[in-house]
Amino acid sequence: ATEKPGAQIDEATNLIYVFIKDDANLQQNLKLEDVFLEFVQSKKQVCTAKNIRRVTFSLATQRQFPIYYTYRKRLT
Structure with a gap:
């Protein structure tokens, strides 16, 4: 599909990743x-x-796998 320049996007497309x-x-x-x-x-x-449709926090502790907390935008 071809989109016109400047056409608005209805979907949230931005993501934020926070590493701690x-x-x-x-x-x-x-x-x-x-x-x-x-x-x-x-x-x-x-x-x-x-x-913004998703925010993910990544928590890293020495000698352990990181733990992820993800919060998503609801459709309603």
Whole structure:
């Protein structure tokens, strides 16, 4: 399909990736899922205005696989 220059895109296409190095082992001390969710919810208007459809946090601790928390834009 051919698109005209300047045509608006209806779908949210932008993604944000946040990488956090966890030297203090925060994942053991805090419920980070709640912290990340609260942050993303507080930025809902900004994400909508900027057409952001997904925010992913990657938490890396030494000698462990990273943990991912992904929050997606709802269709409703």
